[in-house]
Amino acid sequence: xxxxxxxxxxxxxxxxxxxxxxxxxxxxxxxxxxxxxxxxxxxxxxxxxxxxxxxxxxxxxxxxxxxxxxxxxxxxxxxxxxxxxxxxxxxxxxxxxxxxxxxxxxxxxxxxxxxxxxxxxxxxxxxxxxxxxxxxxxxxxxxxxxxxxxxxxxxxxxxxxxxxxxxxxxxxxxxxxxxxxxxxxxxxxxxxxxxxxxxxxxxxxxxxxxxxxxxxxxxxxxxxxxxxxxxxxxxxxxxxxxxxxxxxxxxxxxxxxxxxxxxxxxxxxxxxxxxxxxxxxxx
DNA sequence: AATACTGTTCGCGA
DNA sequence: CTCGCGAACAGTAT
Numbered sequence: 001x002x003x004x005x006x007x008x009x010x011x012x013x014x015x016x017x018x019x020x021x022x023x024x025x026x027x028x029x030x031x032x033x034x035x036x037x038x039x040x041x042x043x044x045x046x047x048x049x050x051x052x053x054x055x056x057x058x059x060x061x062x063x064x065x066x067x068x069x070x071x072x073x074x075x076x077x078x079x080x081x082x083x084x085x086x087x088x089x090x091x092x093x094x095x096x097x098x099x100x101x102x103x104x105x106x107x108x109x110x111x112x113x114x115x116x117x118x119x120x121x122x123x124x125x126x127x128x129x130x131x132x133x134x135x136x137x138x139x140x141x142x143x144x145x146x147x148x149x150x151x152x153x154x155x156x157x158x159x160x161x162x163x164x165x166x167x168x169x170x171x172x173x174x175x176x177x178x179x180x181x182x183x184x185x186x187x188x189x190x191x192x193x194x195x196x197x198x199x200x201x202x203x204x205x206x207x208x209x210x211x212x213x214x215x216x217x218x219x220x221x222x223x224x225x226x227x228x229x230x231x232x233x234x235x236x237x238x239x240x241x242x243x244x245x246x247x248x249x250x251x252x253x254x255x256x257x258x259x260x261x262x263x264x265x266x267x268x269x270x271x272x273x274x275x276x277x278x279x280x281x282x283x
Numbered sequence: 284a285a286t287a288c289t290g291t292t293c294g295c296g297a
Numbered sequence: 298c299t300c301g302c303g304a305a306c307a308g309t310a311t
Contacts, residue, residue, distance in 0.1 A: 002290055003290070003291095006290080032305090054291080056289095058301075067293095069291080069292085069307095070290090071290075071291045071292075072289065072290040072306095073289085073290075073292055073307080073308085075304090083289080094307095094308075101307090119307055119308060120289090120291095120307055120308080121305075121306050121307080122291065122292080122305060122307045123291090123305065124288095138292085155287055156296075162299095163298095163299080164299070164300085168300095172302090173291090173292080180290060180291075181289095181290065181291085182290070195294090227290085228290095230289065231289090231290080231308090232290075256307080267308080270300075270301070270302090271302070271303090272290095273288080273289080
């Protein structure tokens, strides 16, 4: 699932599979998945693969970039050389590749193929000049990278300048890049903070704990290759493992393994499923 | 069969 | 500015 650890896992594999290859042909089956004319990138070489929060950028040799957001169900799947071992395709790739949910196909030299599958069609790929992409897509409004630029001091400033519930603040992509629903829930449980607590009312110790907790869950997520609880798969067609290590996400009704006193509860905050331990995370 | 829920983000009206 | 809500879609679980 496309939060920072998932997108970073995709990025690493794409880097391995795609860099150095030429784009020979592009097929677009669903125009909304790739609005720009695909002929702009035919013959271009794939130079680098970057990640900004939950956004991927495939930088090409001709001043253009492919900017990609997979949203909830977008999948980038590679088939071709360097795919070793050629493991089983995850059954989470509904319809297969290519299949009824394959909206864009990139044919590379030497037989490599990159498929963009997306059941819900919320994800998108844009072809934009590299510089412009950094200015005008979501990348331009992206907040700080939690594992790079987000210092404890900056984090404190962000939290202390908002009256919104802390969970919404850490998920605000214009402030902090890449934290989504799963990792936000897990980090708040780890730091023993109620998701609804007003951000600026957090104490210094809570802020520090949350800062550490965010680092911890994101690193764990990356280490486990992301969470395949739902439809996330890696470009090699495999799955991540974080879903077996979630702290609280998806565990409504289970007894808290830290305090053993209460069961996890769930409510909706701004439309998103929000989990908490009534004992560990007091409002 | 019908309804609720799902990782994300944007735009609207209050 | 903030908030909640519906929309963009389609599949799965209950």
